[in-house]
Amino acid sequence: MKIMRKMFLVALVLLVALQMGFANGSSEAKAETLTIWSGYPEMEKFYKQAAERFKETHPNVTVEIVSHPLREFEQKLSATIPSNTVADIIEVSTYANQKFIDAGLMPALSDEVLKFAKADGRYSSFALNNNTTNGVIYGLPLFQGRTALFYNTDMFAEAGLTRAPQTFDEMYQYAKVLAKYDEKGNLTRSGHSLRLSGQGSGVAEKFWFTLYPMGATIIEEGKTPGTYHAAYNNDAGRKALQYYIDAVYKDHWDDQLIKHDTEAFELGQTAMFFRESWVIGDIAAKAPGLNYETAPVPKDARWGRITNVENLYVTKASKNPELAWEFVLSLVDEDNQRWMFENVGWLPCRNDINIADIIERHPQFAAFVYTDPEYEEYGYIPIAAFDEVTTKLAERLVTAFLDSSLNGNSAGIAKTVSDAAAETNEILKRYKLFGE
Amino acid sequence: MNRNNANAITLRRRMNETERKKRIFVYCSILPVIAIFAFVRIIPIFKNFVYSLFESTVVNPMQEFVGLKNFVDLFRDPLFLLSLRNTSIFALFVTVFSVVLAVLLAALLVNQSKLSPLYETLYFLPVITPMVPVAVVWKWIYDPTYGLLNYILSWFGIQPIGWLVYPNTAMVAIIIMSVWKIVGYNMIIFLVGMRDIPETYIEAARIDGASTNQVFWKVIIPLLKPILLFVFVISTINSFNVFTQVFVMTSGAQGAPGNAVRTIVFDIYENGFRYFRTGYAAAEAVVLFAIILLLTFIQFGISGGSGDKKIKIGKGGAN
Incomplete structure (x- = not known):
């Protein structure tokens, strides 16, 4: 019995020693897993190829990629960031992440990444400022969602239109000409696909595409820095709503029954619509035969396009933040940024990368990189209240677009705008962010 | 008579003992289920009642006690x-x-x-x-x-x-x-x-x-x-x-x-x-x-x- 016990002990010691030996021997190639979450399913293929490329220099690292539709993704973050169960890396816009930054749940850029981000000419001040809270930069810009006008060239040629509209008035007239109806008067093709329905903040964001050029915006900074108030209860705000109401009821070149957005454009059910550059990749995959062009957003009282910066953040849940930042830096290297632009369609944030040859191959990208001193860029305000402001404005807009009594009713339009602005200000007051 | 009484008392004690053991066994058997049920149902419901009396933030659901203010605001x-x-x-x-x-x-x-x-x-x-x-x-x-x-x-x-x-x-x-x-x-x-x-x-x-x-x-x-x-x-x-x-x-x-x-x-x-x-x-x-x-x-x-x-x-x- 004693011999048996001794043999057992010896075997145990040997086993432990062997395990320790293996562990030491393999410490160089210790398997690491990084997780990355995205709110853009079309970005999955980008992360996959980037992970494969990263594996060439880091054979022990496996990257797990999970993507969800944007709104579901934002909700997933709400549940997982406070509970520290989020992925190592998240790709998200500042406006959606701001509440977590304000709550101290997001780490700032590491020193090395900060140095990279601040290098001369690498990122625009717009992209960096968008990521800055109280002087600290939190995310590394990956791509930007800029808006441009997509238009179907076959439909334009059929209607005798030879160029893209350059003003909102012109675009309205184009839309009237381009709309088609069946014998019963039902719209079978919208002249310009506006966002008229759906939950979340999307309707307000798309309304902003019209609101801003007309001279208003959703909220603007008050006299006291860091405070805000509604900035659309004015002539420009009323004009923007009037534009939508006229489109649906007076001239009926769009309505709620017809398909909308990218789907409508790809199906040939609309002649024009505003969207970001990812649509180019989507059309290439789903409607390769579609003949279309893009153009800068038309002018009105002013000229501008929305730019929404999507950033990469390493989270507090990451067990190996150094490795995670290393992977993040690889995602924004020249090869990966070019691959993303050409294959997914999202415009890189880095300014120091040559993408001219890609634009030459895909001329539809040109409108997204078009610059002009008068062509302004505006974007989401990085405050936690902004999501609620835009979501509640969107809910009111959807109701207004369904209200045919607003047709030719300037008092009704004024009241709708005024009520919505009052609600915006109430939300800002609740967040203690209101200022005249 | 005394012997009969003593036997009866002993028998009752044994039965009580058996009954007690049975009960302990039953309670021990259902305890994990009750514990899980309390953890995933009862406690959250109770906490929900408590949270309804507080102003909350993303990290602190009990930021500030506001009494019935949330209910007044609701209506x-x-x-x-x-x-x-x-x-x-x-x-x-x-x-x-x-x-x-x-x-x-x-x-x-x-x-x-x-x-x-x-x-x-x-x-x-x-x-x-x-x-x-x-x-x-x-x-x-x-x-x-x-x-x-x-x-x-x-x-x-x-x-x-x-x-x-x-x-x-x-x-x-x-x-x-x-x-x-x-x-x-x-x-x-x-x-x-x-x-x-x-x-x-x-x-x-x-x-x-x-x-x-x-x-x-x-x-x-x-x-x-x-x-x-x-x-x-x-x-x-x-x-x-x-x-x-x-x-x-x-x-x-x-x-x-x-x-x-x-x-x-x-x-x-x-x-x-x-x-x-x-x-x-x-x-x-x-x-x-x-x-x-x-x-x-x-x-x-x-x-x-x-x-x-x-x-x-x-x-x-x-x-």
Whole structure:
């Protein structure tokens, strides 16, 4: 019995020693897993190829990629960031992440990444400022969602239109000409696909595409820095709503029954619509035969396009933040940024990368990189209240677009705008962010 | 005598000891289940009541004690009042239609035939299908341009209807879909109840000259009272908790107008998980709890407690 016990002990010691030996021997190639979450399913293929490329220099690292539709993704973050169960890396816009930054749940850029981000000419001040809270930069810009006008060239040629509209008035007239109806008067093709329905903040964001050029915006900074108030209860705000109401009821070149957005454009059910550059990749995959062009957003009282910066953040849940930042830096290297632009369609944030040859191959990208001193860029305000402001404005807009009594009713339009602005200000007051 | 007493005392002690051990065993056996139930159900419900009295932030659901302020704000909030109204309309129609239709279907299927299992399966299939894909499919069915429903209606010369576009039709559309989803479950419960009614009751009524209609209304329905109560209560609770179909059918560029079909749980979700107003959302949940509790008591009251206790039916004597 004693011999048996001794043999057992010896075997145990040997086993432990062997395990320790293996562990030491393999410490160089210790398997690491990084997780990355995205709110853009079309970005999955980008992360996959980037992970494969990263594996060439880091054979022990496996990257797990999970993507969800944007709104579901934002909700997933709400549940997982406070509970520290989020992925190592998240790709998200500042406006959606701001509440977590304000709550101290997001780490700032590491020193090395900060140095990279601040290098001369690498990122625009717009992209960096968008990521800055109280002087600290939190995310590394990956791509930007800029808006441009997509238009179907076959439909334009059929209607005798030879160029893209350059003003909102012109675009309205184009839309009237381009709309088609069946014998019963039902719209079978919208002249310009506006966002008229759906939950979340999307309707307000798309309304902003019209609101801003007309001279208003959703909220603007008050006299006291860091405070805000509604900035659309004015002539420009009323004009923007009037534009939508006229489109649906007076001239009926769009309505709620017809398909909308990218789907409508790809199906040939609309002649024009505003969207970001990812649509180019989507059309290439789903409607390769579609003949279309893009153009800068038309002018009105002013000229501008929305730019929404999507950033990469390493989270507090990451067990190996150094490795995670290393992977993040690889995602924004020249090869990966070019691959993303050409294959997914999202415009890189880095300014120091040559993408001219890609634009030459895909001329539809040109409108997204078009610059002009008068062509302004505006974007989401990085405050936690902004999501609620835009979501509640969107809910009111959807109701207004369904209200045919607003047709030719300037008092009704004024009241709708005024009520919505009052609600915006109430939300800002609740967040203690209101200022005249 | 003393010896007998002593034996009796010993026997009683042993029995008490055995009983005590049995009880300990039983309590130990159910303790894990109770612990899990308390952890995932009871404690969160209790915490929800506590949170409803606090102003919250994303990291601290108990940031500041505000007493009943959240409840006062709720009843001044037009979105909450709208969602309360919408949920009540939804619950009323879904409960009534799903119960009435289920009783009728059960009455049609109560007599066993070769095809009965097939019909029962067909009616029950929607119940076991997950809500998200079902809601997505119904969204396609309701599509104004390519939807199956408008296509069928076009055979009769009816113009395309934007089922999910306009507030009045959006609510109707979601009610129709929800009734379709739940009616199979209610039908199976009624079917079990009807098949449990002793044949002798029906035969006796027939011998007394009762018509089929009279048998149904005067014999079957009164005997189904406890089941009717159960189905009404369950359907009401489920209807007040409506969320998934509303969420799916309002999402995307072709989604229904959010406020037209805004329901309480949707509002709770938006305030709690989108705007991080946890305390406010918790107060909404407390109101929802109170409404469901009140309605359940009313339903019990109307049906005279837990059903008609005087009538004993079924082989096991279940009431």
